[in-house]
Structures are given as C-alpha cells and as structure tokens.
Amino acid sequence: MRDVSVVGIGQTPVKEHWDKSLRELAVEAILGAMQDAHVDHADALYIGNMLSGQLTGQENLGALIADEIGLRGIEAMKVEAACGSGGAAIRAGYLAVASGQFDVVIVAGAEKLTETSNCYTTAALAMAADSDYEAIHGISFVALNALLMKRYMYEYDLVPEDFAAFTMNAHANAVNNPYAMFRSAITVEQYKNAREIADPISVMDSAPICDGAAALVLMPTEHLNGQRARAVKIAASAVATDSLALHDRRDPLWLRAVELSSQKAYAQAGITPRDVDLFELHDAFSIMSVMSLEAAGFAERGRGAYLAREGEIGIHGRVPISTMGGLKARGHPVGATGVYQAVEAVMQLRGEAGKNQVPNAQIAMIQSLGGVAANVVTHILSN
Amino acid sequence: MDLARNWRLKDQRFRLEGTVCAECGAKFFPPRQVCTECKSTQMTPHEFDGHGELYSFTTLRSAPLGYEEQLPYIVGMVKLDEGPIVEAQITDANPDTLKIGQRMEMVIRKLRAYGEDGVIVYGYKFRPAANGS
Numbered sequence: 001m002r003d004v005s006v007v008g009i010g011q012t013p014v015k016e017h018w019d020k021s022l023r024e025l026a027v028e029a030i031l032g033a034m035q036d037a038h039v040d041h042a043d044a045l046y047i048g049n050m051l052s053g054q055l056t057g058q059e060n061l062g063a064l065i066a067d068e069i070g071l072r073g074i075e076a077m078k079v080e081a082a083c084g085s086g087g088a089a090i091r092a093g094y095l096a097v098a099s100g101q102f103d104v105v106i107v108a109g110a111e112k113l114t115e116t117s118n119c120y121t122t123a124a125l126a127m128a129a130d131s132d133y134e135a136i137h138g139i140s141f142v143a144l145n146a147l148l149m150k151r152y153m154y155e156y157d158l159v160p161e162d163f164a165a166f167t168m169n170a171h172a173n174a175v176n177n178p179y180a181m182f183r184s185a186i187t188v189e190q191y192k193n194a195r196e197i198a199d200p201i202s203v204m205d206s207a208p209i210c211d212g213a214a215a216l217v218l219m220p221t222e223h224l225n226g227q228r229a230r231a232v233k234i235a236a237s238a239v240a241t242d243s244l245a246l247h248d249r250r251d252p253l254w255l256r257a258v259e260l261s262s263q264k265a266y267a268q269a270g271i272t273p274r275d276v277d278l279f280e281l282h283d284a285f286s287i288m289s290v291m292s293l294e295a296a297g298f299a300e301r302g303r304g305a306y307l308a309r310e311g312e313i314g315i316h317g318r319v320p321i322s323t324m325g326g327l328k329a330r331g332h333p334v335g336a337t338g339v340y341q342a343v344e345a346v347m348q349l350r351g352e353a354g355k356n357q358v359p360n361a362q363i364a365m366i367q368s369l370g371g372v373a374a375n376v377v378t379h380i381l382s383n
Numbered sequence: 384m385d386l387a388r389n390w391r392l393k394d395q396r397f398r399l400e401g402t403v404c405a406e407c408g409a410k411f412f413p414p415r416q417v418c419t420e421c422k423s424t425q426m427t428p429h430e431f432d433g434h435g436e437l438y439s440f441t442t443l444r445s446a447p448l449g450y451e452e453q454l455p456y457i458v459g460m461v462k463l464d465e466g467p468i469v470e471a472q473i474t475d476a477n478p479d480t481l482k483i484g485q486r487m488e489m490v491i492r493k494l495r496a497y498g499e500d501g502v503i504v505y506g507y508k509f510r511p512a513a514n515g516s
Binding site: 118119120122123126132133134135136137138139140142143146147148150151154195196197198199200201245246247248249252 | 388412413419439440442444445446447449451456458459467469478506
C-alpha cells in the first residue's frame with residue numbers, strides 16, 4: 001500500500017442554495033479543488049451523497065458529475081453511507097490511490113436538502129435509520145438523538161444547558177469561516193430559549209438543513225517529490241459499523257462504532273488521542289459531540305459534556321472541535337459533510353485557517369457518522 | 384402502497400413476534416436470521432408478551448411526511464422484560480407525567496395512513512401499564 005496525500009481542496013459556501021442545482025454545486029467544489037491542486041485531469045471520481053435520488057430525483061451521480069467537470073470517460077461512482085457518505089467517499093478514494101490502482105483521484109461530497117419542503121426532507125433523513133422498525137413509527141432522525149440525549153441526561157444527571165457550550169463553540173468558530181451557514185455567535189440565553197424540535201433537542205442542538213459541496217484531490221505521497229509544500233498526508237483511514245437501529249444495541253449510550261473506528265485509526269497512525277491537535281467530530285446534534293468525545297477516547301464515559309464546560313474544546317483548548325463551525329454552524333449538507341471536514345482539517349494543517357488557526361496544528365482527526373453512528377468513518381491527517 | 388411489505392410485517396406489528404436462538408437462548412425483536420451472540424442460524428419464532436419499562440421518550444414538534452397530523456406525538460424506547468428494546472409511539476400518556484423506568488404495556492393502534500385511497504397501517508404502540516403489571 002502507498003501513502004496518500006491530499007493535494008487540493010475546494011468547497012462551496014454552505015447555505016440554502018435555491019439558485020444552484022446539485023450538479024452546479026458539485027462542479028464548483030471540484031473545479032476549485034483541481035485548481036488548488038494544479039491538475040487538469042483525474043483517473044477517477046468518488047462522490048459522497050445520501051439523498052440525491054429521494055430529494056432531487058437524480059441517481060447515477062458518478063457519470064453525471066464526471067461528465068460535467070469535463071472528464072467524461074473516467075471511472076466514477078456515488079458512495080452512500082447516510083450522513084457519513086462524505087467520509088465513505090474519502091475512504092474509497094484513499095483505497096484507490098493507496099492500492100496503486102490510480103495516481104490522481106477526486107473525492108467529492110455534494111448534497112441538496114432544500115429542494116423539498118421540510119417534512120419530505122425529514123422523512124428522507126429518517127432513511128438513515130431502520131425503515132421497518134424506527135421510521136414507520138414516525139421516529140425522525142432528530143427523535144433518535146433526542147431519545148439518547150434524554151436517557152444520557154437521566155443517567156448522568158445533566159440539564160440541557162450543560163450542552164450549550166458545544167453550540168456556542170461551533171457558532172463562535174463559524175463567525176470567521178466565510179463558507180459557514182451561521183456566522184453569528186450565540187449566547188446561553190439564546191440557547192435556552194430556542195425552539196424545541198423533540199425534547200430535549202432544540203434547533204440550537206441540531207445541525208441545519210442546507211446545501212453544499214466540497215472536494216479533494218488525492219495523489220500518492222511518493223509522486224510529490226517534495227514539490228507540494230501544501231500537501232497533507234492521510235495517516236489513517238478506518239471504518240467501523242454498529243447496528244443500524246438503536247434498539248439493537250445492548251448499551252445505546254456507548255457509540256461502539258466510534259470507539260472501533262477511532263482505535264483502528266490511532267493504530268494505523270501510530271498515535272493516541274493525546275497527539276490529536278484538532279478533532280472535527282460529527283456534531284449533527286450536541287449529544288453526538290458528547291458521546292463521540294467519550295467513545296473516541298477524549299473523555300471518560302459520562303464526562304464528555306464537561307470538556308465543553310471547562311473550555312477544552314475551543315481553538316486554544318486541549319481538544320479543539322468544530323474549528324470552522326462544525327456541522328452545527330458551518331452546516332450539515334449530509335453527504336458532503338465528511339468532505340468539508342477534510343477540507344477544513346487540511347486548511348488547519350496548512351496553517352491557512354486564519355483567525356481560527358489551531359496553533360502549530362500537526363495532526364487532525366476527522367470523523368463522519370452515518371446514521372446514529374451506525375457507520376463511522378475516521379481519517380487522520382498529518383503534516 | 385407498500386402492500387406486500389405491510390403484510391409481511393404483520394406478525395411483528397400485531398403480535399411482537401421476534402426470534403429466539405435455539406442454540407444459546409438469546410431473544411430478539413425484531414426477528415433476526417443470525418444470532419448476534421453465538422452466530423447460530425437456528426432461530427425460531429418467539430412472541431414477546433409486550434411488557435417492559437420506559438428506557439427513554441421524546442415529544443416530536445416536527446414530523447416526517449405522513450405523520451404531521453399526529454403532532455405533537457410521543458415516541459419512546461421500551462425495554463421489554465424479556466430483554467430486547469422496542470422503539471414505538473407512546474400513547475394514552477401525558478408527556479409531563481411520563482417517567483423513565485415506569486411500567487409500559489403494548490397496545491395495537493393505527494400507525495399511519497397513506498391518504499384517502501391508501502392502506503391504513505396498524506401496529507404496536509406502548510402505553511403506561513394499567514396496574515403497574
């Protein structure tokens with residue numbers, strides 16, 4: 001297996017792109033990444049997307065987008081792992097380069113969630129869970145996370161405000177990210193007064209419905225000949241699964257696939273959580289941040305929320321998370337999100353993160369969760 | 384709409400029929416073809432009695448397509464006395480007085496309808512147990 005590096009990044013702003021189609025977003029991000037990498041060709045394209053068929057009536061994105069970027073003829077396909085599709089596409093691209101199959105690979109993530117009204121999109125997102133035994137009962141994806149958060153609060157004696165620091169951190173960081181959806185800081189009062197979606201989850205605990213696309217160009221590290229000072233190495237690439245449905249887990253409050261995926265990644269990179277300079281976790285809901293920090297080894301079980309309260313998750317903290325706004329404030333165009341995480345981690349490692357620069361960032365971990373951490377893709381990037 | 388699928392699930396929806404592993408005795412709802420404990424494929428049907436306790440619950444203020452008319456509604460996780468957790472709607476209950484850990488029992492209710500000409504889907508929901516049974 002060959003070492004793989006990220007040599008180019010591209011992204012569109014995350015927002016409600018009523019004036020742009022899925023293909024326009026994908027093309028914009030990919031052309032940006034190709035320009036950044038100074039390449040005008042690629043051997044293959046892997047595009048992460050969850051709901052193009054359901055919400056825009058369009059499947060077969062591989063052929064569509066390869067053609068639209070002027071590369072008709074190359075290998076291309078869509079990769080789907082629910083909200084973890086972007087991470088899964090990076091995994092596919094990584095394997096294609098590491099194996100020696102291809103020398104230049106484009107990885108993209110693209111999603112358009114605002115084409116339909118809210119109840120359609122909510123029903124489509126619930127397809128990340130068990131259709132026959134969860135969705136049929138009207139259990140939305142937010143509801144699944146609410147069930148976990150309420151039980152978590154019960155077992156560890158917490159109140160909703162104990163989670164506020166995650167949202168405030170994400171929003172504070174998004175202020176300085178021109179690609180973020182919510183570029184406004186929020187207060188504890190705003191958090192407490194937010195509209196409830198499924199108690200205890202309010203809109204302030206939940207990532208927004210939005211559109212966006214992001215892209216990477218991957219090449220074998222051995223081909224770089226030291227010429228690409230801005231290249232970032234993929235030090236680990238790992239995937240692990242858990243039961244799709246929450247009810248099939250003996251211990252629903254422990255994200256076993258996060259633990260497995262993280263441990264595999266640490267072993268590949270030869271590091272421990274202490275070595276990670278920033279962690280772009282999957283903060284689709286505050287409770288996922290808390291439980292991910294625990295299962296990935298950054299906090300003891302039941303102590304994840306305290307990391308935020310004690311200021312450890314900020315840019316200058318021990319475990320900076322959501323450094324460009326995270327899913328909560330940058331936005332969560334589901335199948336694109338994993339690729340946005342990679343783009344932001346590369347910016348941090350290049351030292352191009354501006355006001356949100358994590359000082360001397362050398363190792364970044366990114367983690368993309370499909371479903372309620374049923375399919376967990378972890379990558380570790382390093383200088 | 385989804386006619387065969389709803390017919391196929393009737394034993395689960397109306398009788399909480401899952402499976403029990405003939406080799407190690409582990410019980411599952413929903414039914415499984417491979418035992419998660421011992422990997423045996425010797426699984427036989429097992430009907431759960433529908434009693435358990437409330438593991439968690441939430442009240443939805445925003446619904447997926449097809450459930451908007453039921454808003455606000457409660458969904459929950461019920462840990463059955465025989466082991467498995469079941470996710471379902473919680474009915475005949477006031478969310479302000481529901482408590483994690485309280486006794487629950489299964490009932491059959493309408494889950495959803497597919498418009499005026501579509502099928503009406505029935506199945507299990509859970510309610511607070513009548514006599515703490």
